Amino acid sequence: MVLEGPALPWKVIKLGLIGSTQATAREYLASGHGAGTVIVAAGQTDGRGRRGRSWHSPEGGLYMTASLRPVMEVGLVPLMGGVAVAETIREMTNIDVGLKWPNDILIRGKKVGGVLSESGWAGRKTNHVLLGVGVNLNNPPPDWLPEATSLSEELGRFVDVDSFLDILLETLDRYIPYLESRPELILSSWKEMSQTLGRMVEVTDVDGEAISGLAVDVAPDGSLLVESGGMIRHVVSGVLELR
Template sequence: MWRISRISRVGLISSTQDIARSLPLPRDSLRVVIAEAQTRGRGRRGRVWHSPIGGLYMTIILPEVEAVRLVPIMAGVSAVEAVREACGVEASLKWPNDIMVGDRKLGGILTEVLWMRDRPEKILLGIGINVNNHIPRVLTSATNLSLELGGKVPLRELALSLLDRVGDNLIVLKDEPRELLRRWKGLSTTLNRRVEVYDGERILRGFAVDISREGGLLLEADDGLMHIVNGTIRYHCGGSK
């Protein structure tokens, strides 16, 4: 398992990603930033991530990893395994980066790669999970662990479980990436159903058949099989094939 060199716990900040970006790169170890709350928490495509006190907001600084594109897959598997093990909540994964409970969003993953010439120098792995934080009524598609369990959840235990899973799964990512993909598929609700995917330019409709070795979605559309690297997905009311 990867060793954690340092955990920096901070109070109210802009974003753990911003703090982690300025920290030195650890060698053969992981450095972690955990915040009590964020004023500018963000998700993919610059979306705002609501980050009040009570949630788990973490960025893990990773050294160079060969399979960079599978880091979000590794993170998703780690987060869901940690939630299930530490809290007993049957969380699942929605491609590409959502942590779900049923049809409600529990958390998300943001991976940013800082390049040095043509090589990834530092990887910032951001993970946000709604734990005890207040969920505004307008966010009807969101949930948190305290709502699911009917009581307050210890943040520290969940954070430590998550870091343990990330450390273990980084080894799996290096040695057995196919095993990591297999586990992701077993935890996901995306595959084997009709979906709509917005890739930033167009809406694609089809049947989600698999994920590729690089973590992309394989979509069986009317004009053939498509490999989608990134996008926002919506489950089609038509259900399975």
């Protein structure tokens, strides 16, 4: 299925139960499928979040990976993806949605979805960007994930996966051009829905250093600014806990 949009002509490829949409998207990319390819799975046996963490992916949720054109500020991609998912939820349900840096979508403080950004590099430039999205729609979270929720659980009714996908792709069409032309609009939208800024946080960065302090802002490159020990620390990537 090909959907025309202002940002990309989406070529949506719907599959059944697969390992992961991210791995499958890499395979399609290697075989010549370019930007605009969207892999959608009914379920995943090896779904992954950031840093290789397992993502519970039974049938009933939305699991997709979209191939995007190369961009300069790859750190903005997960923020843009989070905004697009949050706005899709708002449009379909009128539920209040929050965002936790860098990639979590929250309802009532519980995680309902997440995004995963992966970039390929040729020297100093990106040659592709993969945006992975996982949203709990009709799949109830397992008992061992009490901090998670699903849209159907919040609404008390079934959520149409195809309708959610269509609205999400339309929303991505609006925001993807801003990655290059008006990144400040992505940042302002993210900040408006942020449940991180103004909170005490602890972030474990990629080097394993734990940084505790007040989350004060997000930089133009998408990094989190944390006031800690009288200094402003720039955290490019890490695992964040709200305090």
